[in-house]
Amino acid sequence: MSNKPSSSETRRAGIKEVAERAGVGIASVSRVLSGQPGSSPQLTERVMQAARELGYMPNLMAQNLRRRTTKSIGFVGSDITNPLLASIVGGAESVLSAAGYSVLLTNSGGAPDVDAQRIEVLLQRQVDGLIVLPALEDNAATIAALASATAPVVVIDRAMAGDLDVHYVLSDHYLGMGEATRHLLRQGHRRIGLAVGHDVRPSRERIRAVEDAFRALGLAPDVMVDSGSLSPEHGESAMEGFLADARPPTAVILGGNQLLEGALRAVRQRGLRLGEQLSLVCCDDVALSRMYDPPIASVLRDPALLGQRAAEVLLEQIKDPHRTTPVLLPTSFELRASCGPVAAPKTKPSRRAG
Missing domain, CATH: 3.40.50.2300 (Response regulator)
Incomplete structure (x- = not known):
């Protein structure tokens, strides 16, 4: 004969039914099911077996409210x-x-x-x-x-x-962003575009790190900052604005992975080769950063x-x-192929005297 309860028995099963099935008092069942010490291994097994047979489910909400916690x-x-x-x-x-x-x-x-x-x-x-x-x-x-x-x-x-x-x-956004900027400056970049989110701590720390990296080398900060929502749309509009400037930056840093997709659209539309004609750094590593050709240098952290x-x-x-x-x-900078030395300016061929 099966010990399995009927569906109606399962729905009705409470601590009283468990006590009756196990042949013990309600207080004993309560002590076992709540994990309180003092029950013998034999008693504990009888209660747990009865609870399994009846499909008993404790009322966790009621227990937690009695303990003044909801877990x-x-x-x-x-x-x-x-x-x-x-x-x-x-x-x-x-x-x-x-x-x-x-x-x-x-x-x-x-x-x-x-x-x-x-x-x-x-x-x-x-x-x-x-x-x-x-x-x-x-x-x-x-x-x-x-x-x-x-x-x-x-x-x-x-x-x-x-x-x-x-x-x-x-x-520590300042740490990794400072590393990234110092690398760009060592590569000869002197004008940097920086797209960030709204005025919150990560944006402020990223701006401060970029400007301080210039000053540490005795350079006046030459940074184009574009603040807005962290979205592909902002990434695209910021990149378009940087590249359309009369004096465009030679390197761009994106202060958020959500900006990357839109920024890359603007780069592709202009047919620019990253790492050669423009250097690009993104914050917070995502699959697109690693899979893009060339891979995108990133300021990393462990989310x-x-x-x-x-x-x-x-x-x-x-x-x-x-x-x-x-x-x-901490955050850190991982160099990838999207960063290269500043491109040498194109020179016009000299005209020979005829």
């Missing part, structure tokens, strides 16, 4: 279509899952007010903590939503305005590590709230 972490990202964000989320989830937490991922699509809405919704769900990568640093609605948080908050790669009780995990460290900081805060100093993770 869930909210994650607010600005663009889930970006491979960089996917890697950050994956890194965070690997740490949080191992600690018994689930991740509730939301996307604002780069709209600051939607960032605030997503934060508020997750806080209403009583998440145990938040990891946030907002579109802007000074949006009033986002600042207000974070200020109202009673759960710990970790902010990735932003320097939020106001005196917020949040914790930071940041990329999965960024997510992992954010999750670790958050778990520390959940366990023991305390003040922290920002975590700063």
Whole structure:
């Protein structure tokens, strides 16, 4: 005779039915299923066997509410279509899952007010903590939503305005961008185009690094900066603007992988050969960077590590709230064939006297 329960029995099964099947008291079942010590191996096996036979599923929500925890972490990202964000989320989830937490991922699509809405919704769900990568640093609605948080908050790669009780995990954009610029300057480039996103910490650090690299060599910074949304459209318009200038740059740096596709469209339309007629550097390595001919030199960071460290900081805060100093993770420059020496100017052939 099968010990398998009927579908109706499975739906009805609760802790009382498990106790009856195992032939023990409800308190014993509760102790075993909640993982409390004090039950003999034999009793534990009887209870677990009865639970398996009945298809018993504990009410985790009720258990967590009794413990004043939901074992869930909210994650607010600005663009889930970006491979960089996917890697950050994956890194965070690997740490949080191992600690018994689930991740509730939301996307604002780069709209600051939607960032605030997503934060508020997750806080209403009583998440145990938040990891946030907002579109802007000074949006009033986002600042207000974070200020109202009673759960710990970790902010990735932003320097939020106001005196917020949040914790930071940041990329050292200055480091890798400085390496890239110094290489270009050593190759003879003296005018550089720099496309960046909106006025947030990564953009400011990239601009500062490029200008400081000029000054370190005793050169006046000659940098064309084009700020806007991190999108293919901005990448294309920025590159077109650089190349159409009366004095175009001989090298261009893209401060975001989302700019690369559009920038390459503009390069192809002009028939330019990268590494020979124009040098190009991109930030944050993606498949297109490696597969393009020639491969695109890149300022690299480890986005999965960024997510992992954010999750670790958050778990520390959940366990023991305390003040922290920002975590700063390195970036580096990887030279590829898209970077070359500045092209020698074309000279007109001399005319011989006839």
